[in-house]
Amino acid sequence: MAVIEVDELCKKYDDHVVLDRVSFSVEKGEVFGILGPNGAGKTTAVECVEGLRRPDSGTIRVLGSDPIDQSLELRERIGVQLQHTRLPETIKVWEALDLYASFYSRPRDWRELLEWWGLAEQRDTRFGRLSGGQKQRLFIALALVGDPEVAFLDELTTGLDPQARRATWELVERVRAEGVTVVLVSHFMDEVEELCDRVAVFDRGRVVALDTLAGLIDRVDPEYRMGFRLMDGGASPASAPEALLGNLPGVGSVSRTDDRVELVGRGDFATEVTAALARERLLVADLRIDGRSLDDAFIALTGHSFRATENGDGS
């Protein structure tokens, strides 16, 4: 069942096209990623879905209603974490949760959320004294305190250190486990790869691809690398496998330096190579396969690299 349906959404600011016929739908219970560089229109699209902005044209249905028209009933059922939002510096963690809980007719017990999100010790700490990770956890807790059916999380790990990012990801997994549908906006490939069931790839105001992660990568079929070390040290010419491996399906190139062999290929070539090595009874060590990543998929889908657009488009 689709929880969110977006059809042909268009939005312009002055003459600048921010959204160009954007369509996607989000299924109940999934973690749906909205991925793209800064300025690709991700946040504008999500803010239209949240009812914060009015699109120029197109239709939006969230839990069956229009976010602009029926927004009061709808706001009871969604939870939102916005980018660049703060709380008053002197508000205490428990006061913020208690206050936001009072906005909803059937809120969760905020004391339970406090435990859940590891903020119990910060119960009486003022917002201004929280660390970046703690602030972010509080924002997620505030997004969930109304017991929403859909949670929107926008750039939730920006500015966090790697450890805090990992911890935040685990919490998102936990939200999903509770049965909440999650819409996750991110410009981090690794975050989307880690968390999302399906992804809409945004580029310059358009959805350039919409699929599962595996589907996106399969569709693009990017090159990837594998490498290993020959166990006999590569001393005997008989153990030189370049010719053999070079003819296997999918293998693009083979190179060798001393006992180290590197291959580049597409599709299922890594499986072919390991099978061939086993048939020839060649013992190898330090086998390494660089997984096919969303990074490569993005370049293939948009014709440019992720970083390049991020620097080039300031809006």
Add this chain to the structure above:
Amino acid sequence: MKSLTKLTTVETKLLVREPGAVFSLLIPLFILLAFGGSITEGDTVLLPMAVTMAIAMVGVYLLPTTLATYREHGILRRLSVTPVRPGNLLTVQILLQLVLTVLAVVLLLVVGTGFLGAVVPSGTAFAVAFALGVASTFAIGLLLAALAPNGRSANGFGVLLFFPMSYLAGLMQPPEYMPEPLAVAGRFTPLGAMRESFHSAWSNGILEPLPLITMAAYAVVLSALAARYFRWE
């Protein structure tokens, strides 16, 4: 209803924790006490000045800083994706700042009439001057909050406005000692009109129409402009 009560409770706590709120209570009181030594029995000048200053500090300085900061930090936006309307927060804030103003003024009246020997003003005239004074200074604050891009600049504009307005209003030295044209111009500023009305309330209880009309005009025009230019984000 539950959310409004909670919102009021939390905002009250935040206001109490705000150093600016404490300053608006203490600075006019400090000035009253500092000059109170030279006060003569039955003084009608010093309390109108202190009361005007107390009202202006909240309206021109504290109110716009608080509201512009709330917008800058996205707190109003964040509220608009909850079942509560962000307008409620504005209403609660304005009411709380009004309560703070009343407290500051009551403190001055108690100290001034109770300990320093100033006369008690005419009740009706005082109430009218207070209502129009609050309306005109809060309108200035709301317009500043509407126009300032962030809390810091709202604060800066407030301070920038506060001192020339105080001078023109005769809060820094009595108008008799000011150059004639400035003293006349001062009567048409919101603070000047307010001080003059309070002075009437203290001296004979008969309010002049001109300062009342001046304050009412500022209140109506500036709050209309504030409503026109206010942005939620």
